[in-house]
Amino acid sequence: MHNTMKKKAILVDITRCIGCGACQLACKTKNGLPEGEEKKLSSTAYTAIDERDGVYVRRLCMHCENPTCASVCPVGAIRKTDTGPVVYTAEKCIGCRYCMQACPFQVPRYEWNHTTPKMQKCNLCYDRVAEGQLPACVEACPTGASIFGDRDEILREARRRLRENADQYVQYIYGEGEVGGTSVLYLSAVPFGSLGFKTDVSKEPLPMLTWQALSKIPGVVFTGSVLLYGIWWITNRREEVRKLEERLKAMEDEED
């Protein structure tokens, strides 16, 4: 059904969401999470519908093209798959929670009350996607508020809607450029800032920020060791010379 080699994306058209909650139910069933409606993302809700003045905003992991969480994870427990989903390997995780600290969208959740806790977030149904199926939430959506497909096609569809129904939307695709682009994109009728979206996030991928520092390490180590060794050699040599001179002087004194 879908070309699995291409990058996928979900488009959430906020104007079409009726807040029925079918997506959350389907998600919980698919991922074996405890039942019960939840209004916020949690360790037992990978997607949730946030109501803002009568507007329903479905939240889920943005699946960044260049994910911050994957770059900061010290043990590489998070990775971006070729088709788009950002997935987590619980068996590797040491629980440092740097992913939560670093995520620009405040998505990862933690099992705070477990003795062997895991990070929890949407995995874009990577297993279903790999088999050419739709993510469970998209399949369950009765109004087509969430659609799924190749990212470039999804972007084309989003632009078409903005163009053809210009008065229904703010002219912006949230996620197209945020932190270098995401695999979850949003359209809205009201400004994104008023719906709790972070509008001041960088347009550049964040991992570059730390990589600029990290990539300097080999240089620092090399220059540092040469420099320190050099300084030690000079100070040590100076003392050796001083001692020799003292001995020479002592010998001369004896001769006299």
Added chain:
Amino acid sequence: MRIKRIIRKLTFWRAVFVLLLAFGLYATYVRYTKGLGAVTNLSDEFPWGLWIGFDILCGVGLAAGGFTIAGTVYIFNIKRFRPILRSTILTAFLGYVLVIVALMYDLGRPDRIWHAMIMWNPHSVMFEVAWCVMLYTTVLGLEFSPVVFERLGWQRPLKWIKAVTVPLVIVGVLLSTLHQSSLGSLYLIVPGKLYGLWYSPLLPVFFLVSAITVGCAMTIFESFMSFRAFGKRLETDLLRALGRAMLVVLIAYLALKVGDLIYRGKVSLLWQLRSELSLYYLEVGIGVLLPISLLAVRKLRTNYNVLFFSALFVILGFVVNRLNVSITGMAASSGVAYFPSWTEISVTMLIVALGFGVFALAVKNLKIFTEKEAPESLAVGSARGHEDSLVQEPVRSYSSNVSVQH
């Protein structure tokens, strides 16, 4: 009669210690049986709290005396500082061990702390931090080991360590430089979350430079505390030299901070009345401006008490800075108000108390402070000679001093 004896032995500080132990152990029990949620006020919105902000960030910073003094003595060959070398290395070693202890509380899966050894992600600052902690703790252990070998009278390992001292110190200085700065780099990834007064591309540099100031301050502070607790002589001219060094680095730090605010165009934040502002001024005022103005006056700088309080202010300012970066500056963007729970505080206090306890034990039983330390006898030759003559007089000689206090 027995109870009376017990009560008499129970000095104020011992009572405090026992109390901390009780609270801390309770919190520890709950932490490992119920999970992080049961003992901390951490949340999905605020995943890093007191344990990262104080135990880890401050713990590593306060251990900075170790590489500062070791580098000064061995690399720059300024032998005058040798008498305080051991106590600073001990502090640094204990600091790092306690950081690892704190990590065992804070990590969700402490049983997997070893994962970073085999599961690599060189793009992660946390990965760098993990390796720095592992390697530098080992280096510090080795740097300190001669003191233990001396006590045990093991000549051969002593010889081995002496043979590799210089490379060991070089590696230690490099690892510290990387580690101190990488703790700042951890926050490079949160430009949208950390408040503009603290977020800067220079965070790694700030963390490194402030670690050096606090390295000097901790050494001064410790010397004074050891004098009070163990009656150890103060090395007058050394402390003054440290005070001067601290002044120079503090001025450099201030210049960097001001230049950075101007360069980033964030000077206006200095009069934007927000809750972060007072804590920013507290940090800069107490940790930078006040000690600079005290130390800049020659007459004041040579005064013991002024020196001691300047060091204390630098340390307090440093702690406020690390808490500001990790907690104050992150609060607004998180959308929640975080304040540590009493159990979180108990664990932190327990770890600090353990540090003090082990330090006291080490001073009692090992040769941490060399004895003849009158300023006049600090000539290179005598300090060296002293250090080279291994196991000498009974090392327990300090216990008599300690018993005076009860």
